[in-house]
Amino acid sequence: MANEVFSVKSFYNFLNEGGLQCPISSWLWRNNYPRKVNLFNWLTWKNKILTLENLEKQCFNKLPTATCVFCHAGIELVDHLFLHCSFAKHVWKYFVRLLHLPEPPILLSYLIWVSWRSRLQTWIQDVGVWIMKALIWNIWLARNDRIFNANVVHAADIIMKCDRMIFSWFTVIVEGARGKFEDYALAIRHSLKFLDQRAEETNEVLTAEEASEQHTG
Template sequence: MLLATWKGGTDSWVWLGDSTRLFSVRSVKNLLVYSRDNSTNSVVKWCKWVPNTCNINIWRAELDKLPTQVALSRRNIQVPFRLCGLCDSEIEAVEHVLVGCSVALKVWDFVSSWCKFPPIFAFSVKDLLDLYSSSGLGVDKKVVFQGIVIIACWSIWKARNDRIFEGRVVKVEDIVGNIRSLDFLWYKY
């Protein structure tokens, strides 16, 4: 075993946050500002065929910024504990509401059969957003499919809000009808 021994001398502190190796408030500020990762690693590509409200909703969903039970408690906002606003079976998180909820699964079954697309298996919002790009569809059909996915997410979220804030009964048929009746998608296309 090798033991190191101290041979005298004075200790010195060196600030590694600046090339001058001198500590200053400015060097700390620069370190914090320039080392911050401001990227969102977002895969959301806005669809120009759907309203901005739908695009903003899916963008917020991907960033996990929708006001679900989990997101609000993470922000230290005290809300009464509740399960999923659609199925009442699991804790309300964005991934559950839009992807894993039994109501959402039925909506995705409808979307896949309506669009003549293989069954949709998604584990996250990013998986849903990536569907159109890996679908093998032509460019025009990809845009339409992307719009349908974004509108479906909006319709699921709206149904959740209608149940929580207005006490409406959630029916998959109503959500599906909302997706199918959004004629603006076809008129703009």
């Protein structure tokens, strides 16, 4: 309960003070990102989301353990879920290589939101923000899908969803500012095209295998 009160109080203070006390407010709430994505990323930065570790602290975890549902190799802390888990690392590595970004840090809180972003050249810091927001949001959705629906989501699916989200944000940038992001948008577009094609080929293989099984059965 104390954590919930602190979270609501801190968010209320943020709104009243115009974000003056929040070191990431100058860019976290900027541009036309979906409000739910912004708010969730802000709560993640404050470590106020309902990870299994936070739920266990409050005696609300209904699962047998607080182990990460993706890798089963560590407790589901905020840092583990979005940075240390082999699942998250795979997604991060893809975008780091695709867009030539610096390696992510070991801590999600201050380091990734302030230090990691500051390592990017000023004119591409928005790209880093897109990656952070899209990756954190989509990993969380995949985690919930695994817990509540028992659906196994592959890293390639998360990458594709991030590609689509990032590309949609690029399309709403003011026309005069698009030029500096053109190379990154092109890389995302090629990535999305490649993943779509690979998904289609995978589905064709699965369909052929199913038909073969039915025939031999």
